[in-house]
Amino acid sequence: MPILEAKQITKYFHEPETVQVLKGVDISVEQGEFLSIVGKSGCGKSTLLYILSTMDTDYEGTLNIKGEKLNGWSQNQLARFRNENLGFVFQFHFLLPEFTALRNVMMPALKLGKYSYAEIEQRAIDKLRMVEMDGFAHKMASKLSGGQQQRVAIARALINDPAIIMGDEPTGNLDKVNSQRVFEIFQELARQNHQTIITVTHDQDFAAGSDRIIVMSDGQIVQE
Amino acid sequence: MKRSLTLEIALTHLLTKRKQTVVAMLGVTFGISMFLVMISFMTGVNDFTKNLAMEEAPDIRIYNPLEIEKNTIIAKAAPDTTGNLYVVHHQRPKNVVPKLRNAIMLAQSLEAMPEVKGVAPQVATQVFFNNGPIRITGSLQGIDVKKQGELFTLARKMDAGELIDLLGINDGVILGYGLANKMNVGIGDRLSITTSEGSILMLRVVGIFSYGLADFDNARAYATLATVQKVMQRDPSFITDLHIKMYDNNQAKAMAATISKRFGVHAEDWSTANAPLLAGESIRFAMTGIISFTLLLVAGFGIYNIMNMNIINKLKDIAILKATGFESRQIVGIFLWQSAIIGLLGGVVGLLLGYGFCVALSHTPFPGGSVVRIATMPVNFNPQHYIMGFCFGVITTVLAGFFPSLKAAKVDPVQIIRG
Numbered sequence: 001m002p003i004l005e006a007k008q009i010t011k012y013f014h015e016p017e018t019v020q021v022l023k024g025v026d027i028s029v030e031q032g033e034f035l036s037i038v039g040k041s042g043c044g045k046s047t048l049l050y051i052l053s054t055m056d057t058d059y060e061g062t063l064n065i066k067g068e069k070l071n072g073w074s075q076n077q078l079a080r081f082r083n084e085n086l087g088f089v090f091q092f093h094f095l096l097p098e099f100t101a102l103r104n105v106m107m108p109a110l111k112l113g114k115y116s117y118a119e120i121e122q123r124a125i126d127k128l129r130m131v132e133m134d135g136f137a138h139k140m141a142s143k144l145s146g147g148q149q150q151r152v153a154i155a156r157a158l159i160n161d162p163a164i165i166m167g168d169e170p171t172g173n174l175d176k177v178n179s180q181r182v183f184e185i186f187q188e189l190a191r192q193n194h195q196t197i198i199t200v201t202h203d204q205d206f207a208a209g210s211d212r213i214i215v216m217s218d219g220q221i222v223q224e
Numbered sequence: 225m226k227r228s229l230t231l232e233i234a235l236t237h238l239l240t241k242r243k244q245t246v247v248a249m250l251g252v253t254f255g256i257s258m259f260l261v262m263i264s265f266m267t268g269v270n271d272f273t274k275n276l277a278m279e280e281a282p283d284i285r286i287y288n289p290l291e292i293e294k295n296t297i298i299a300k301a302a303p304d305t306t307g308n309l310y311v312v313h314h315q316r317p318k319n320v321v322p323k324l325r326n327a328i329m330l331a332q333s334l335e336a337m338p339e340v341k342g343v344a345p346q347v348a349t350q351v352f353f354n355n356g357p358i359r360i361t362g363s364l365q366g367i368d369v370k371k372q373g374e375l376f377t378l379a380r381k382m383d384a385g386e387l388i389d390l391l392g393i394n395d396g397v398i399l400g401y402g403l404a405n406k407m408n409v410g411i412g413d414r415l416s417i418t419t420s421e422g423s424i425l426m427l428r429v430v431g432i433f434s435y436g437l438a439d440f441d442n443a444r445a446y447a448t449l450a451t452v453q454k455v456m457q458r459d460p461s462f463i464t465d466l467h468i469k470m471y472d473n474n475q476a477k478a479m480a481a482t483i484s485k486r487f488g489v490h491a492e493d494w495s496t497a498n499a500p501l502l503a504g505e506s507i508r509f510a511m512t513g514i515i516s517f518t519l520l521l522v523a524g525f526g527i528y529n530i531m532n533m534n535i536i537n538k539l540k541d542i543a544i545l546k547a548t549g550f551e552s553r554q555i556v557g558i559f560l561w562q563s564a565i566i567g568l569l570g571g572v573v574g575l576l577l578g579y580g581f582c583v584a585l586s587h588t589p590f591p592g593g594s595v596v597r598i599a600t601m602p603v604n605f606n607p608q609h610y611i612m613g614f615c616f617g618v619i620t621t622v623l624a625g626f627f628p629s630l631k632a633a634k635v636d637p638v639q640i641i642r643g
Contacts (some may be wrong), residue, residue: 001429056638076551083549091295094544108548110229
């Protein structure tokens with residue numbers, strides 16, 4: 001059974017005029033798969049990702065993640081679901097600038113409240129070590145470089161051991177060396193932890209290294 | 225855990241934007257402290273004027289008012305009015321004897337009533353005070369020295385001499401401070417009084433009182449009942465006023481009605497006699513309320529603005545918190561905590577500052593002039609005002625923070641993250 005299955009995803013943008021951005025997209029992802037979605041700007045790949053992420057609920061079609069049909073859930077229910085099951089890495093790093101790297105990583109776990117404070121702290125340090133950022137744990141997020149911030153953001157995405165990690169151009173803002181580092185982390189997650197990776201990317205090398213590539217054009221999947 | 229997480233984020237936000245936090249706090253602080261100063265001073269003035277007028281005023285006063293006889297004598301003679309029309313121009317008032325009938329008996333039965341603290345009989349008359357060529361009009365009140373001392377504050381308002389000294393000699397008099405000054409007399413000096421009927425009596429000054437109210441101090445004098453009855457050439461049963469003190473003066477109005485009905489006398493309660501004073505008080509109170517409310521409202525708008533700005537600055541953070549699983553009520557919590565903390569801290573500082581202002585004000589000299597004699601500004605220290613100001617302040621801030629927080633909770637993370 002696929003870990004994520006979306007059927008006939010259709011979406012319109014109404015501003016400034018009504019445009020159909022997604023035209024009945026079907027997509028199914030297995031556990032442990034490293035999937036890249038590529039395509040030209042405006043083809044609807046990011047839009048699709050945000051629908052799959054449960055953050056965008058304004059669409060037609062059905063979405064199942066981990067066997068749960070998520071259509072019709074309230075925003076708060078979806079927030080709890082994301083907290084436990086999904087991790088995000090964005091193009092811009094989106095750390096909370098007033099907090100330390102460690103605190104940023106701990107935040108989703110504190111929200112989940114599954115572990116004690118001490119355990120969460122230990123887990124956060126482990127995740128930071130995985131992305132080789134444990135030396136910067138007590139630095140303010142705003143004091144870190146772009147590549148460092150992105151790695152902290154990945155550690156944050158991993159803190160609750162989510163089934164699926166989603167990335168929206170996770171290397172879009174990074175240089176060659178840092179991009180390579182991020183790619184390696186993702187590959188390791190898929191291979192060793194059997195976590196599912198879904199990324200939207202423009203980076204040819206990044207996409208080429210993933211298990212599966214989906215090419216989108218004009219709101220449809222044109223090539224697998 | 226979750227709640228303390230929102231509190232932690234709120235505190236971090238406040239601490240990283242220290243200047244903004246302090247500015248928001250100052251709004252509440254000044255709002256509350258000004259509210260306290262206003263209301264403490266206003267109620268201080270109210271209490272001061274009320275005490276001034278009330279302390280010596282009876283709760284209920286029984287006397288014979290001047291009345292115009294409504295029934296003309298001709299109508300009595302020919303009660304059948306068919307075909308007749310009586311028109312009486314410029315009717316004269318009846319000759320009302322100011323004497324209260326059976327005053328001593330009446331006083332006794334009034335004192336037997338459980339609500340009544342005591343009854344002080346008085347004989348009041350208009351006189352001229354003469355010292356050499358000076359003639360000053362004023363009122364001379366014959367009092368029952370013991371009762372007056374028990375029920376009213378005269379004994380405590382003596383500048384010189386004692387109230388009790390009236391009993392020590394024949395024909396002693398206690399003069400108002402202003403009156404004594406005008407006639408340039410002191411204790412032991414003699415002066416003569418002339419009544420409207422023309423009788424003259426020499427009195428010896430045994431004391432000088434001052435209420436701090438020009439009306440009283442410039443034109444009033446007290447003597448024993450016997451002295452005044454003597455100068456008016458009346459017998460010892462001649463009493464013009466009964467002054468009643470109640471245990472609870474709020475019952476005076478109902479009590480006055482009861483007394484009027486039961487004894488068939490004219491009884492007037494303090495709120496009727498002092499209606500303009502009470503009206504002034506309620507107007508001052510309404511003004512204080514409106515101004516204080518406006519102050520807090522302005523502070524509230526300040527916080528509303530600051531919180532709105534804050535949330536616009538924090539849109540990215542809100543988006544990421546929502547993306548990583550924070551629910552709406554937790555987002556609301558983060559920002560509501562911030563305004564609550566601003567309100568609480570600003571409120572506490574406001575209370576201290578307001579108290580400080582009130583203390584300073586209560587030590588400020590008050591230029592009362594000759595009208596009222598008072599050394600410093602009258603300021604009321606009522607803990608209730610402090611509780612009220614604090615609650616108003618915190619409620620306003622929390623409300624002012626609530627609506628921006630709701631807006632924060634409605635932020636669509638996709639829109640922010642996609643840019």
